[in-house]
Amino acid sequence: MDEVAGDDWLAVRFEENRSRLLDVAYRILGSGPEAEDAVQEAWIRLSRSDGDAIDNLGGWLTTVVGRICLDMLRMRRVRPERPVGEHSPTLPDIDVPDPELEAVQADTVGLALLVVLQTLAPAERLAFVLHDMFAVPYDDIAPILGKSPAAARQLASRARRRVQGTPEPPAVDAARQKEVVRAFLAASRGGDFAALVELLDPEVVLRSDAAVVSLGNAVPVVSGAAAVAGTFSGRAQAARLTLVDGLAGLVWSYRGDPQVVFSFTVTDGRITAIDLRGDAEYLQGVELASLKD
Known part of the structure; x- marks a missing residue:
């Protein structure tokens, strides 16, 4: 296909996945504006890639969005965040949210769940969201985290206990x-x-x-x-x-x-x-x- 046609085809396929990608990013990040930024960054990376070489575009985009969100979560540790309040529980001070959009998204995911997710380490949060909420296999989550599938499973399990309110098991000798x-x-x-x-x-x-x-x-x-x-x-x-x-x-x-x-x-x-x-x-x-x- 020529370059213009290829860009059009990629744009159409990307739009088909946009809603799901926003859902993934919002559940990981807990912030509407940041989710939009993550999905936009995924589009930029896709537009610079060889679309014909991607066998499973939906899976590729989910992986890319996951990596972007993981980087964003880790970056939060070096800058302050707005406490839980009337907007998203993880919204940085520099963002100006759309209150109506934030309310709809928080209602869809559950504000209580977002608050609990905020307490998880970035890797735990990503493993839990991708596997438990979007049924992404551990084999696909592992490369995003740079860990083995077994380690990804353990991270998701640890996060699941926190989400369900189960106390962490005591340290083992x-x-x-x-x-x-x-x-x-x-x-x-x-x-x-x-x-x-x-x-x-x-x-x-x-x-x-x-x-x-x-x-x-x-x-x-x-x-x-x-x-x-x-x-x-x-x-x-x-x-x-x-x-x-x-x-x-x-x-x-x-x-x-x-x-x-x-x-x-x-x-x-x-x-x-x-x-x-x-x-x-x-x-x-x-x-x-x-x-x-």
Whole structure:
């Protein structure tokens, strides 16, 4: 296509995506004027690019807007912002908003949600908004953040807890967790019921997702130290000690492919929860690293 026709085609395609891009930018930034600026910058970058080489224009534009918004969020840390009030909760003093537009946008997203989003770190906010609000896969979010898909998943999960009002989990002693999980694996393989009970909190909970239950050897929930110890005693022969998102856990694999991941919550030296997960999406995003048994 000639240059003029190409520009016209890009402009039409861009306008088809504009409303969604503004929605993405507003939910990340919380400011109508800044969202407009981010989308305009995306158009400038698109107009300077080879449109014919972009296979998925909508995805490309979402990625570009995400990167622009991330940069804008980080820049806010070096300049003051207007406190939450009658306008957008993150509107810089230099902006002059359209009150009616701001009201409509805030009503659409929810002012309470915008206020909570403002408390998140830039990377957390972007990962949460793109994944939870716009269903962007972690594989596509990861390059924007310069992190792995597993790290992007963790950022979104952390943000989700904040948004839902769930308190952050306490800091974990990684070395102590490895020691406890290693002892748990040895006791399980050796059928040492008493040692397993000693390692488990009296109110420990064992949870299995639907994929694990479908394998036929698990139920959704088992509670209590004796019941959980009985579930594992003499088993876990094929499980291997593994770092699961940076913390000691176990993995059962088949022909080299992880099938079930065992995640442990250890508090004061005892296991308070064990989660067995075999969901395909989870297995694709979780970060695993081998440890010596």
